[in-house]
Amino acid sequence: MEGRPLESADAAWESALVERARRGDLRAYEDLVEEYQTIAFRTAYLITGSAADAEEAAQDAFVRAHAALGRFRPGAPFRPWLLTIVANEARNRRRSARRRAELVLRAAEAPPTGAAAPAPEAALLQSEERRELLALVNGLSDDERLVIGCRYFLGFSELETAAVIGRRPGTVKSRSARALARLSERMGGSDG
Amino acid sequence: MADLEQRLVELGSWLDLPPAPGLAPRVRARIEVGERLPPGRRLGRTLAIALAVFLVAVGSAFAVPGSRDAILGWLGLQGATVERVVSLPAVPETTDLALGRPLSLDEARRQVGFPILVPEALGDPDRVYVEGTGRTARVSLLYEPDERLRETHPGVGLLLTQFRGDLASEMIGKLVAGGTDAREVTVDGGKGIWISGPAHEFFYRRPDGEIAVGTLRLAGNTLLWEHGNLLLRIESDLLLDGSLAVARSVQ
Numbered sequence: 001m002e003g004r005p006l007e008s009a010d011a012a013w014e015s016a017l018v019e020r021a022r023r024g025d026l027r028a029y030e031d032l033v034e035e036y037q038t039i040a041f042r043t044a045y046l047i048t049g050s051a052a053d054a055e056e057a058a059q060d061a062f063v064r065a066h067a068a069l070g071r072f073r074p075g076a077p078f079r080p081w082l083l084t085i086v087a088n089e090a091r092n093r094r095r096s097a098r099r100r101a102e103l104v105l106r107a108a109e110a111p112p113t114g115a116a117a118p119a120p121e122a123a124l125l126q127s128e129e130r131r132e133l134l135a136l137v138n139g140l141s142d143d144e145r146l147v148i149g150c151r152y153f154l155g156f157s158e159l160e161t162a163a164v165i166g167r168r169p170g171t172v173k174s175r176s177a178r179a180l181a182r183l184s185e186r187m188g189g190s191d192g
Numbered sequence: 193m194a195d196l197e198q199r200l201v202e203l204g205s206w207l208d209l210p211p212a213p214g215l216a217p218r219v220r221a222r223i224e225v226g227e228r229l230p231p232g233r234r235l236g237r238t239l240a241i242a243l244a245v246f247l248v249a250v251g252s253a254f255a256v257p258g259s260r261d262a263i264l265g266w267l268g269l270q271g272a273t274v275e276r277v278v279s280l281p282a283v284p285e286t287t288d289l290a291l292g293r294p295l296s297l298d299e300a301r302r303q304v305g306f307p308i309l310v311p312e313a314l315g316d317p318d319r320v321y322v323e324g325t326g327r328t329a330r331v332s333l334l335y336e337p338d339e340r341l342r343e344t345h346p347g348v349g350l351l352l353t354q355f356r357g358d359l360a361s362e363m364i365g366k367l368v369a370g371g372t373d374a375r376e377v378t379v380d381g382g383k384g385i386w387i388s389g390p391a392h393e394f395f396y397r398r399p400d401g402e403i404a405v406g407t408l409r410l411a412g413n414t415l416l417w418e419h420g421n422l423l424l425r426i427e428s429d430l431l432l433d434g435s436l437a438v439a440r441s442v443q
Binding site for chain 1: 218219298381
């Protein structure tokens, strides 16, 4: 699961892998890639809006991160460090493509994994609500949308979100509050 | 608001995110063949290497030609034309750093024709200035003095300047007064120069070959380094290690 705080055992496992990778163990680094390729790819996708660009950005980011392992501070959390590199790669691609990423809602007939299938009437309403909400999110500025995407869609912590947007955690907090207020306002207060 | 947050989380689970590809084999293969991405490769596949030319003067005459030649050689500038100066130009006393127009970081990003890099170690700058526009713009990120950054100029703790350095279009020179230590450093694989000591002044070689004396910035220590096709410069009271830590954290 992405976004959850690392349990101490996971943290120790991650630390050990990073340390082995730093010492040149490529197999250990491969394990790290496998562990984090999904969040790396999704982060890049949120920024670029293109699966092909996201894949390239994530792949380049892992190659770049490997070369930079010598500068990684032992014991520091690996995810935010990696996410900084991923986001940077993705942003550079988006800039060169001059494209704005658009998020696409999953087909309503495919409920999220593990969710109970809603009644048909309810599903329709929910589907419309989701589309409306997503349209509002897509209507936010790039910066606000990215913060919302990281915090709520990818479940990142403030620290991890800060790494993605390249700002202090305090900026994540204020930008997130601003985006939520804007969404709430555009929903016409119907949200309650 | 909590309800909205909950709905956003739920919305996230319905997003049509493409499946993540398996990256490990390709990444491993690229590492095994020793691929090293240049810093900021995506800023432009055809990297123009920024050049730095340093004229080092001690007192009224050059006293370290060997160092200068070594630096030029190391920068791949052997054979470049270098003007020698007998004495430093008068350094104007000014409180105005003439950094350009103040903008928000977002606005600066819109106006500048290259990605603006911000050092993660310092976070967002307190002020941003832009001189010029587009690809030839010069961006200055100003950090006010705090417990880490001693004041080197009224209201200034650290100044990070960045601009496109281009092999064909721009060279930069730096005059350094006596008592100066200049040494080669590496920042993320990019070449750099560390200069500490008394005040110094910059000048630029423009595309037409003309040398323009730049505006005096700060009288602190200077780290200048290449990052992709950008040339970055940190001026502050930080020592080499501190400056390198800031430089290595730019994103």
